[in-house]
Amino acid sequence: MTDKIKIDDAMAWNAMLKRDRAFDGKFVTGVMSTGIYCRPSCAARHPARKNVTFFVNGQAAQKFGLRACKRCLPDDVARDEAAIIKALKYIDAENNIRLEDIAQKVGYAPHHFQRLFKKFMGVSPAAYARALKSGRAMEHLQNAQKISEAIYDAGYESASRFYDAMKGRLGMAPNIWKNGGEGTEIYWANVQTSLGNMLVAASAKGVCRLSFNEGEEELRAYFPKAMLSNGGDAFHSLLQNVIKKVEQPKINIDIPLDVKGTAFQEAVWQELQKIPLGETRSYAEIAAAIGRPNAVRATGSANGANNVAVLIPCHRVVRSDGSLGGYAYGLQIKQKLLDKESDNLLL
Structure with missing residues (x-):
């Protein structure tokens, strides 16, 4: 049984059809009709499903008499x-x-x-x-x-x-960032949405906080020395765009962000923004996509450190078994977000 693929065949087949590089190194695709094995991302023409067997690695495929593809060099x-x-x-x-x-x-x-x-x-x-x-x-x-x-x-x-x-x-100068936003004005508002009460806060650079069921007290915990203000024409326009993006995910609106993290966190956040509307990825898939396949737990922590829910779609990350996993604002809101995005694909 050590020669059999350790993930579900259907998942492996889907990854191969998508030429998903995140699965390179996780398994190889054996094409029994040609006698070769490839990376999941191989650019060669896809074989018929009946001719494909998945193996944990090249050595396992070689035991069945297959040879490595010279195009994608799976080994x-x-x-x-x-x-x-x-x-x-x-x-x-x-x-x-x-x-x-x-x-x-x-x-x-x-x-x-x-x-x-x-x-x-x-x-x-x-x-x-x-x-x-x-x-x-x-x-x-x-x-x-x-x-x-x-x-x-x-x-x-x-x-x-x-x-x-x-x-x-940096939306804030380094000394201001160090001092909890001291001397910086942050505009904010609470608005009612189909997902519940939503807090939106923005600096001069862009949205720095988007959360649910939070208010001024929680916002001050993030920016204890900032000047918090309600309103302003520029902020009102930004707020309306954020609401539209949350309520109608399919709408293409460019919303500026003011978020900061470590190099690893920012790599995870960038990968989250690549997940297509209506789709999900596992923590393991995100970790593999940023080139750190062994950093699954750290990926989960970076996912949880996201300060702008929805705009950086951490809700699109689920467990490897397909279950929702956790969410800072409750699984009910996470499921509503996923349902809303799936529904938008039908519009």
Whole structure:
């Protein structure tokens, strides 16, 4: 039985039809009529279902006399994943390293590793390193006695480099973020929706909090030193767009966000926003999609750290068995959100 696929055949077949890269390395597709085995994401023409058998890995497929596809190179997946994991550890431990250094460390040519890293992580090694460094800075800012200490502890060579890196990313200046939004004005409102009472709060940059069954007291806990204000024409227009997006998910409205997290959290949030309307993903699938298949629990924590419900659709993440799992605002609201999105697909 060790040669049989460990996931449901129907799920494996569906992943193959979608050419879902998140399943590469989880199993291989054996095409019995041609005698080859492939990655689930192989770009070759799909075989007939009757000719397909799923195996846990290439070695299991080889026992049945199959050979590796020369187009998708399924046996390279494990090597690629190991290289990415090694590179992530190297980037995590070092500052200001070059692509050439990382590629040499893992044994790949720089141009090839650049493409490989972006395929696994969704960003280039340089972009990942910048996000990691800024994420460290945000963590240090919340605990350091001095802003300068946080900047240097995060790995920046100077304050100017830090502020240049943060341009366009921080809705609040670093010292304001550290001090709970001190000196920043945040507009907010409670509105009634089909899902219940909804709180929407926004800075000058975008929505920084969307939650259900919360009010001013909970908002102040997130931004204890900010100036909380009701209304304003710009906020009223933004609020109306948020309500439309919640009530009619199919409507394409660009809503600016002001959210911050670690590099890992932001990778998870970006992946959540890729989940199509009316579909769900498991925590394991999200973890695999961002190139961290062993970080399922951390993925769940990042999912729970999302401050803008619905707009970053953490409700579309379920358990591997298909059950709803948890939700900060109750499973009833989570199910209503999923039902609403499914209904919108029929409009």
